[in-house]
Amino acid sequence: MIIPPGPDDPRMLLDACLAFAPELFLECPSLIPLMVKLNGYKRLDFDHNEPDIAEEWDRLRQEARPIFQKFSLWECDFKKLGNDSRWRAAPTLDID
Numbered sequence: 001m002i003i004p005p006g007p008d009d010p011r012m013l014l015d016a017c018l019a020f021a022p023e024l025f026l027e028c029p030s031l032i033p034l035m036v037k038l039n040g041y042k043r044l045d046f047d048h049n050e051p052d053i054a055e056e057w058d059r060l061r062q063e064a065r066p067i068f069q070k071f072s073l074w075e076c077d078f079k080k081l082g083n084d085s086r087w088r089a090a091p092t093l094d095i096d
Contacts, residue, residue, distance in 0.1 A: 014061060014068050019044060028063035030056060 018025060025031050034056045038044070044053075 011061060013073065014064060015057075017068060017071070018057075018060060018064055025060075025064045025067055027067070028060055030060045030063055034060055 022031060022035065034053065037053065037056065
């Protein structure tokens, strides 16, 4: 999935929320019809307009914006912990 249309697009957070957490926007009237239209697609590429949903997505953005504006957004810096296998191994329970 490619979101947003470009790396500095101001709508990128809204688009990501719509694509990855649509359940947060169920009150938007155009969400379900758009989900039905996108059924079977494995990729959204707004940069290349594939699939061609620009008009429907813009409508959904307008409906979702008031909901999105209520969200608390956080930013963080990620720190690489390393490639040590202990960071990738699932924890085990030590049961006696």
